Each structure stands twice: as C-alpha cells, then as structure tokens.
Amino acid sequence: MYEQESHALLNDILTKLRPELGNTHTRHFYTRLGANFYAIHSLFYLLYGEREDFKQQLSSLVETLALRYVQRAPHLRESDMAREKNYNWFLSQKWVGMALYCDRFADNLNDLQTKLPYLQDLGINLLHVMPILDCPPEASDGGYAVRNYLEVDARFGSTDDVQALATTLTQRDMLLVLDVVVNHTSDQHEWAKRARQGDKKYQDYYYVFDNRSLPDAYEQGMPEVFPLQAPGNFTWDEAMGKWVMTVFNAYQWDLNYRNPEVLIEMINVILFWANKGVDVLRLDAVAFLWKKIGSSCQNEREAHLLLQLMKDCCQVTAPGVLFIAEAIVAPSEVSKYFGEDAINAKECEIAYNATFMALLWDAVATKNARLLNQGVKSLPTKLERATWLNYVRCHDDIGLGFDDRDISLAGYDPHQHRNFLIEYFTGRFEGSPARGLPFGVNRKTGDARFTGSLASLVGLESALQSQDEQTIDAAIKTIVLLHSMILSFGGIPLIYYGDALGTLNDMAYMTDPFKANDNRWAHRSHFDWAKAEKRHQSGTVEHTLFSTMKKLIALRKELVAFADFDNRQLLSVNNLNLLAFLRTDPKNSHNKVLVVGNFSTEAQRFEIDPLSSCTLFMHHDVKDLVAGTRLELDKHSLLIPPLSFYWLSE
Ligand code: GLC
Ligand code: GLC
Numbered sequence: 001m002y003e004q005e006s007h008a009l010l011n012d013i014l015t016k017l018r019p020e021l022g023n024t025h026t027r028h029f030y031t032r033l034g035a036n037f038y039a040i041h042s043l044f045y046l047l048y049g050e051r052e053d054f055k056q057q058l059s060s061l062v063e064t065l066a067l068r069y070v071q072r073a074p075h076l077r078e079s080d081m082a083r084e085k086n087y088n089w090f091l092s093q094k095w096v097g098m099a100l101y102c103d104r105f106a107d108n109l110n111d112l113q114t115k116l117p118y119l120q121d122l123g124i125n126l127l128h129v130m131p132i133l134d135c136p137p138e139a140s141d142g143g144y145a146v147r148n149y150l151e152v153d154a155r156f157g158s159t160d161d162v163q164a165l166a167t168t169l170t171q172r173d174m175l176l177v178l179d180v181v182v183n184h185t186s187d188q189h190e191w192a193k194r195a196r197q198g199d200k201k202y203q204d205y206y207y208v209f210d211n212r213s214l215p216d217a218y219e220q221g222m223p224e225v226f227p228l229q230a231p232g233n234f235t236w237d238e239a240m241g242k243w244v245m246t247v248f249n250a251y252q253w254d255l256n257y258r259n260p261e262v263l264i265e266m267i268n269v270i271l272f273w274a275n276k277g278v279d280v281l282r283l284d285a286v287a288f289l290w291k292k293i294g295s296s297c298q299n300e301r302e303a304h305l306l307l308q309l310m311k312d313c314c315q316v317t318a319p320g321v322l323f324i325a326e327a328i329v330a331p332s333e334v335s336k337y338f339g340e341d342a343i344n345a346k347e348c349e350i351a352y353n354a355t356f357m358a359l360l361w362d363a364v365a366t367k368n369a370r371l372l373n374q375g376v377k378s379l380p381t382k383l384e385r386a387t388w389l390n391y392v393r394c395h396d397d398i399g400l401g402f403d404d405r406d407i408s409l410a411g412y413d414p415h416q417h418r419n420f421l422i423e424y425f426t427g428r429f430e431g432s433p434a435r436g437l438p439f440g441v442n443r444k445t446g447d448a449r450f451t452g453s454l455a456s457l458v459g460l461e462s463a464l465q466s467q468d469e470q471t472i473d474a475a476i477k478t479i480v481l482l483h484s485m486i487l488s489f490g491g492i493p494l495i496y497y498g499d500a501l502g503t504l505n506d507m508a509y510m511t512d513p514f515k516a517n518d519n520r521w522a523h524r525s526h527f528d529w530a531k532a533e534k535r536h537q538s539g540t541v542e543h544t545l546f547s548t549m550k551k552l553i554a555l556r557k558e559l560v561a562f563a564d565f566d567n568r569q570l571l572s573v574n575n576l577n578l579l580a581f582l583r584t585d586p587k588n589s590h591n592k593v594l595v596v597g598n599f600s601t602e603a604q605r606f607e608i609d610p611l612s613s614c615t616l617f618m619h620h621d622v623k624d625l626v627a628g629t630r631l632e633l634d635k636h637s638l639l640i641p642p643l644s645f646y647w648l649s650e
Pocket of ligand 1: 141142144145181248284285326395396
C-alpha cells in the first residue's frame with residue numbers, strides 16, 4: 001500500500017516509545033518495508049510467482065532496496081520524512097515547470113547553473129532537464145536510447161555535476177526532474193552487446209526471436225510508433241542472427257519485463273538517480289512496458305503492476321521522490337497510470353495531460369471551443385493525491401489523442417475533422433498561418449501527427465514574415481491564451497523552453513545526418529540568448545510574451561484556488577467559443593476564481609446561467625485579477641475580447 005501517512009505515524013510512535021531507536025540508521029527503512037512488503041510481495045508474486053527462483057529474485061529485490069537506502073544521503077532522508085508528513089506538497093499551485101535540454105539551453109550541466117537566473121526571472125521552480133544519460137551520439141533519439149543508465153553523457157558532464165545541480169536547485173527552492181527510460185535501451189548498451197554475443201542471460205533481457213513466427217503474431221496487434229523512420233516493431237540483428245523487438249527506432253531494444261532481473265535492474269537505476277538528489281523521475285513510455293500477443297502491447301494490466309512495484313519500492317527507499325508517467329494514451333486509459341481504486345497514487349503521482357493539450361490545439365485550429373468543452377467534460381476523474389502535468393508543447397510531436405466519440409458529440413465527422421487538423425497545422429489548409437510539419441504519417445492506417453514549435457504552429461512565423469501587425473498580435477494572444485489555460489486548469493504547468501519568447505521552428509537539424517530523418521528536431525533548437533535579451537526591450541514580441549507570462553506565473557502562485565485538489569468545475573456555456581471553469585480554494589469555498597478563455601477571433605459574450613452555483617456575476621462588477629482592475633458587467637454578462645482570457649474573482 002501507499003503508506004506515507006502511516007510511515008510518518010509509525011515512525012513517530014516508535015520514537016516516542018523507544019527514543020534510542022531514533023539513532024539507528026535503518027529504522028525508517030524497516031518501517032517502510034514493513035508497511036509496503038505485503039504489496040510488494042503480492043505484486044511480485046502475480047508477475048513472477050510461477051518461477052522456481054521466485055524467492056531468490058524477491059530477496060535480490062529487497063537487497064537492492066536496502067543497499068540503496070544505506071547509500072541515501074542524510075539530507076535526502078530528511079527531505080523524505082518532511083514530504084511524508086506534508087504528503088500533499090506537490091499539489092500546491094506554487095509549482096511551475098520548464099522542460100529544456102542542458103546542451104541546447106546552456107552548454108552543459110555546469111553551465112546550466114549559470115542560467116538559472118533566467119528561469120527564476122520567469123518564475124520557474126521545477127526543472128525538467130531532458131535526458132542526459134550516456135547515449136551513442138549517432139543514434140540517441142534525443143537521449144532516449146540509453147547506453148549506460150548510471151553514467152551521464154560526457155558531453156553534458158558527470159554524475160557529480162547532477163548532484164551539484166540538485167544541491168543548487170534545492171537551495172533555490174526548485175525541483176529537479178530527470179528521465180528514466182524504462183521501456184528500452186540502446187542497442188549499444190552492455191546488455192544488448194552481450195545478447196548480441198550470444199549470452200542467453202542477456203538475450204532474456206530483451207524480446208529476441210529466431211524467426212518471424214512470433215514477431216508476425218505480435219505485429220498483428222501492434223501499431224507502429226514511427227511508421228516512416230522505423231516501420232514495424234522488430235529488427236533483424238545480423239550479428240545475433242535473431243529478430244529483436246524494437247517498438248520505437250531500430251536501435252532501441254525493448255526490455256523484457258517478464259524477466260524479474262530486468263525489473264530489479266531498473267528499480268536499482270531509479271533509486272540510483274533518486275540518491276543523486278533528483279526530486280521527480282519521468283518514466284518514459286510507460287504504456288509500452290508489457291507485451292502480449294494479440295494485444296496492442298500498450299496499457300496492459302501487467303504494465304500497471306510493474307509501475308505499482310516501482311512505486312512501492314521507491315516508497316521504501318526514497319519515499320520523497322515522485323514519478324511522472326509519460327503515457328500518451330487514450331483519455332480513458334491515462335488516469336489508470338495514477339493507480340486505480342485508491343485515493344493516493346499507487347503508480348505515478350503525476351501524468352502528462354496529453355488529452356487537454358490536444359484539445360487546446362483543436363481550439364486553436366477551429367477558433368472555437370466546441371470539442372474542447374466536450375473533451376474536458378469527458379476527461380477521466382483522477383485520484384485525490386495525484387496531479388496532471390499540463391502542457392502546450394513538449395519535445396515530441398502532437399497526436400490528436402482525443403476520442404472519436406467526443407469529436408462526433410462536438411458535431412464533426414471524426415475522420416474529416418482529424419484530416420482538417422493535420423492539414424491546418426501543416427499549413428496546407430487554405431488560409432492557415434500554421435507552419436507545422438507532418439509526423440508519423442501512416443499510409444496504411446491514415447493516422448498522422450505533426451511537429452513544430454508553438455510559435456510556428458500558432459502562425460507567428462508566417463505573420464513575422466509578412467510583417468502583418470494584426471496576425472502577429474493574434475499569434476501572441478494565442479500563445480498567452482494557451483498558457484493561461486495550463487496555468488489555471490489544475491495540475492503542474494510545464495512550459496517548453498523557447499515558448500516564453502516565441503521561438504520559431506529551426507530547420508538546422510536537416511543538415512545533421514543523425515537528426516535529419518526526425519523533424520521533432522525542428523522544435524528542439526539551441527536557445528537564442530540574444531533573443532532572450534530582447535525580453536527587456538519593450539515593444540518586442542519577446543518582451544510582450546515574457547512579461548505577460550511572468551506576470552501570470554507570479555499570479556498563479558498566489559491563487560490558492562489554483563492548487564489541485566479536484567477543485568475545478570466546468571461551467572456550461574451557451575457560447576461554444578468559450579471555455580469557462582471555476583476554481584475553488586480547497587480551504588475556503590468563498591474564495592473562487594473563474595477562468596474564461598475566448599478562442600474565437602471575434603469578441604464573445606459570456607453569460608452565466610443564473611441557476612448555476614457560480615454567484616460571481618450576481619454583482620454589478622467583477623475583479624480582473626490579471627489587470628488588477630474591476631470590470632463592469634452588462635446584465636450579468638461580460639464581453640471577452642478575441643483570443644483572450646480572464647481570471648476573475650469577486
Ligand atoms: C518518449 C519520448 C520520445 C521518445 C520515445 C522513445 O515518448 O518522449 O521523445 O522518442 O519515448 O523513447
Ligand atoms: C510516445 C507517444 C507518441 C509519440 C512518441 C514519440 O510513445 O506515445 O505519441 O509520438 O512517443 O514521439
């Protein structure tokens with residue numbers, strides 16, 4: 001069980017009963033092991049109970065937990081205890097995140113420390129440093145093809161540099177997020193090399209086959225993640241003389257979690273990085289962890305059991321460390337990554353809200369909020385002690401991951417509507433200002449996704465080229481509007497590194513042979529520090545964007561109603577250009593903030609149903625929290641300017 005509260009309580013009781021116990025170094029480890037062992041054993045048995053070496057494997061797992069606990073530094077153990085007591089700490093509105101590449105935003109990990117003032121200027125206090133572990137430079141998938149899990153890529157620095165960064169961040173009250181790529185390794189990883197040399201032990205770390213018969217059976221249910229650059233889910237390895245499962249790129253070998261040794265290795269890696277001072281671990285591609293013939297090999301029940309085990313084990317050794325689930329899956333599946341039938345997250349405390357992200361993009365293209373309202377209405381409910389990672393852009397492509405049923409309910413034909421969105425964002429739709437690039441186009445299934453930087457996707461790139469003031473203004477407003485939504489929705493907002501300055505696509509990747517076949521690099525550009533300087537120069541795009549975002553971030557941190565305690569109520573609007581929701585302070589229900597966004601290019605009237613529970617519009621005016629002024633209401637209604645939003649209170 002997830003037992004943070006009971007750990008803290010039990011430890012308190014024990015200290016009072018026998019104060020001398022307080023000095024023993026491993027007491028807290030045993031408390032936590034005691035509280036979690038029933039769950040760990042049951043889960044491990046469900047997955048591996050049939051094996052003859054079951055007991056031996058289980059004891060190797062416990063040994064891993066104990067060894068990593070012994071190595072855990074005193075200050076981290078203290079932070080664990082503090083977080084156990086204050087277990088809702090991460091649900092606070094005070095966290096605002098940014099994802100960046102340490103070698104693109106700075107030179108390397110050390111240099112990144114000198115760049116923290118920029119982040120703090122904006123108000124960022126949660127830093128996701130994109131993957132930094134050792135990868136073959138020619139086949140890295142941007143850091144997601146790991147050759148050695150315990151070593152930092154020499155180009156970025158060393159493990160000591162990570163520790164130094166973690167220390168600096170803690171001093172500044174900032175959190176560090178790092179990736180653990182749990183689903184696959186590089187084909188240059190030691191395990192893969194040994195497998196290739198014929199070592200059976202390591203062949204069993206992967207899905208390896210002598211001939212096509214099982215791969216063909218698997219293929220029947222498996223979609224392709226990269227249909228163009230890496231078609232199919234298996235790769236023939238000449239040296240090994242066998243087929244190996246490679247769901248992503250051909251050089252990324254999928255790990256075989258039917259083998260408990262793989263799980264134990266990965267838990268060891270998780271705890272290794274926890275011990276380096278990382279606060280939050282982003283577990284990559286978690287939906288793919290378990291493969292079963294006849295299924296799509298995504299979201300399998302066993303994938304959830306594995307995540308529960310990872311969480312339970314982390315609770316024992318490093319209970320202050322949180323997990324983010326990167327599961328870009330259907331809305332009905334995603335909330336399962338928090339764990340089911342619980343109040344507390346039993347798998348990952350945080351999950352990417354890819355559905356909300358995709359819905360926001362729909363509103364950008366359609367210039368209305370029909371599907372956005374419908375999709376938010378059917379967002380799955382989540383656990384109390386779990387939260388979303390809300391984002392507009394990240395390092396990956398954008399998939400239209402909402403339900404066909406919601407598209408129909410919004411009044412569109414799903415197939416046509418999806419086609420329209422792809423055409424729109426790749427700029428092929430008549431009049432579209434977007435400059436996105438098609439990604440993952442699958443001719444067999446008709447599926448497609450797209451890439452591109454936020455600014456290029458909302459039309460800033462084309463507007464700057466044509467020097468059209470009105471369209472430049474519309475693009476800026478759209479960027480702000482999108483961020484106003486992720487900052488207020490409930491959850492941790494994660495801003496992508498160039499977006500507060502309006503960074504455009506950068507096509508330089510095309511001349512790099514190791515990147516040219518993957519256009520996600522168009523929006524992974526080197527951070528332009530000269531451009532960043534323009535944030536101080538009023539009248540520039542950079543200044544408008546940066547100063548507005550900075551203000552919104554600061555305001556979010558003050559609004560307790562924006563903390564995530566399932567305190568959001570979607571308001572039904574009779575004008576579907578608008579999305580409106582009410583956020584309520586969990587401790588004081590009189591303290592409410594009404595958020596309303598207008599996605600249309602025309603001003604729109606917002607009326608509140610007098611029967612709704614929202615009494616905000618009963619008076620003759622409301623407070624505009626961003627401008628700090630009061631707005632006159634006209635017969636209980638308010639006019640919302642084009643592509644704008646309000647955060648309102650009494
Ligand atoms: C995740 C990453 C993505 C990577 C993939 C394979 O989805 O975000 O960038 O390509 O996993 O590791
Ligand atoms: C993830 C996502 C997918 C994304 C891919 C790589 O697995 O499921 O949407 O395209 O990684 O970018």
